[in-house]
Amino acid sequence: MPATVTLRVVRGRLEPGEYEFDTRTTCVLGRAGDCSPRLPDDERHNTVSRHHCLLDINPPAIRIRDFGSLNGTFVNGRKIGQRAAHQTPREGAAAPVPEYDLADGDEIRLGDTVFRVHIHLPANQPTLSVILCAKCHREVSGELTGGYLCADCRADSGDIARHLVDTARAGRRELAPIRGYQLLRELGRGGMGSVYLARHEDTGRLVALKVLLPQAAASSKARARFLREVEFTRALRHPNIAALHDSGFADGVFYFTAEYCAGGSLDQFMLHRGGRLGVPEATRLACQALEGLAYAHDAGVVHRDMSPHNLLLGGAGDAPIAKVGDFGLAKAFDQAGLSGLTRTGTLAGKPGYVSRRQVINFRDVTPAVDLWALASCLYYALTASYPRDFPYGRDPWLVILQTEPMPIRMRDPNIPAALAAIVDEALREDAASDFRTAEELRGALLAELARGGQVSPTVGAPRLVVDDRQG
Incomplete structure (x- = not known):
């Protein structure tokens, strides 16, 4: 049996009364409908914020931090993370808040509900009290938690x-x-x-x-x-x-x-193009990337870390070919427990390209997170801006949880209205997008290119199916 972290409800009434985690994940606790565990929205929990605190779990490790709530989070009876009375929620979220590593038996109280932390270690798990650097063989205990290199x-x-x-x-x-x-x-x-x-x-x-x-x-x-x-x-x-x-x-x-993709990454390519791309070129590259996503999703592989950094460009000349890189590596790395725990102000993935559903459902991501991230890459290629603004010092988790993407024509009113409608629809956070698959989003973008007379043979051709047994 692997190492596990269990949250057991010891006071209050929640269904289920126990939450067990055996792989790397995060949980947002609060009264909002997208939280899990979700606290009751009643008078016994009126001191609990909608998005109150974060649990970062990498069994057997677990860490907690408050989101700068008005009433704080209690750990073993001690209040952590409370914002000052004169601060707004935005100001409280921007203030530096320490994180706490939790141990077996620790208790977390939010309103009238108390969770007890239970950590199970396999009986045959080797001790990690002394670790030697694999390169220089110096002891690294205390320098880098659980690290192999000093x-x-x-x-x-x-x-x-x-x-x-x-x-x-x-x-x-x-x-x-x-x-x-x-x-x-x-x-x-x-x-x-x-x-x-x-x-x-x-x-x-x-x-x-x-x-x-x-x-x-x-x-x-x-x-x-x-x-x-x-x-x-x-x-x-x-x-x-x-x-x-x-x-x-x-x-x-x-x-x-x-x-090796000689054209570099999309963000590097944008610099050569003056900081952003024109509508035909950006949309053509997005359609090509969506072909790759559709193929991978059909094979059951989700990328989960899409960004201009790993949208690579192959081919030569002025018509590069988009190639999605690092497919599935970030997800596999996290699920194997190799990414450690996050620190304040950081999260898995690059915040500008992370959807709300990926923050809420970190462990069980679906192809939908790739569609959102690809749409945000197209947004960035067209405007040189993220769909959301990330003010300096403000917790990026809360920016994603509490703000909506800005309509793309508010960044640049010159973007064609029909294309803007497609991008904005793909970036919807309040409900499921009309685009359920990469092929559907690609089809909508291709149709818009066709209306503008911008379809090229490399984009408009039927989707290529490649035998898995090749290479």
């Missing part, structure tokens, strides 16, 4: 990538997929790792070499689970998906080789 070794992901390539050249078996490669330059960097352009010394093949750094201890089971999920991504073969070639794990680091 802070010094994690500081330079370029050094980590060079270490892997050099060790592979020496004949190490678990690094065989990257044996013979030479790093050329860094292509990008993010919170979980970096990506480099690499060339094979014998064949001249160019690949994108990614290194991914776990934020929590990568047990053998977690590694196996993650790499097993990655195999679903490797099976995806489509012209609008950047192919994943090989993957592996060594010295506390996951590595991948993937198709």
Whole structure:
């Protein structure tokens, strides 16, 4: 049995009376209809805000933080996170609020309801009290919770990538997929790792070499689970998906080789185009990306981390081809428990491209979150702005939970009204969008391009179906 975190209702009346979590997830507690667990909207809970506090769970770890509520959250009888009486909810949410790591037996009180935390550890789980850095072998306990690499070794992901390539050249078996490669330059960097352009010394093949750094201890089971999920991504073969070639794990680091897209990412391409794209070009690229999404969704794979950063551009010349990169890696990484816990003001995914349903239902995401994120990428390509404004210092969780996307023509009134209606409909948060599948959204965008006489052969052709057994 895996490690689990259970919230048990010990005072108050909620159905169900117990909530068990065995994988990485988040919960928003409050009186709003989209909260889970949802507190009653009655006189015994009138001190509870609609979106009151956040639980971040990565069994066996659990962390809580208040959203700057008026009356605070009680942990073992101690009030945390209460905003000052003179502050508005917006000001309270912007104020720095400490987070609390919870332990077995701790109690959380919101209004008249009390939850008790129960943490179950498998009897055969090894202790994590002493951990050695996999690279320099220095003890890292207390420096990085559950980490495999010490802070010094994690500081330079370029050094980590060079270490892997050099060790592979020496004949190490678990690094065989990257044996013979030479790093050329860094292509990008993010919170979980970096990506480099690499060339094979014998064949001249160019690949994108990614290194991914776990934020929590990568047990053998977690590694196996993650790499097993990655195999679903490797099976995806489509012209609008950047192919994943090989993957592996060594010295506390996951590595991948993937198709190199010489056009870079959408955000880099926008810079070359003066900061934003014209309607025909942006819509054409969105339609191509939606082809890739439709194919992956039919195969049962959800991306969950769509953004201009991983919308890659292949091909050559002035008509690049959109290719969705990093398919399913973020979700698999989280579900394997390798992403650790979030910190104040951060959340899984990039806030500008995260829908409300993804915040509320972090664990059980559906293809709908990819459609919302793709629409937000199109919004960004057309306006150079996110669908929502994220004021400095304000908690991005609450921005997503409590504000609606701004209609795109309020950003730029020159965007055609029919196209704006499609984008705004795809970004609806209050109810299900009219676009239930990637194919439906793609069809609407294609029809709008046709009305404007902007359909190109690379976009208007029937959807390509590719045999899973290829490659």
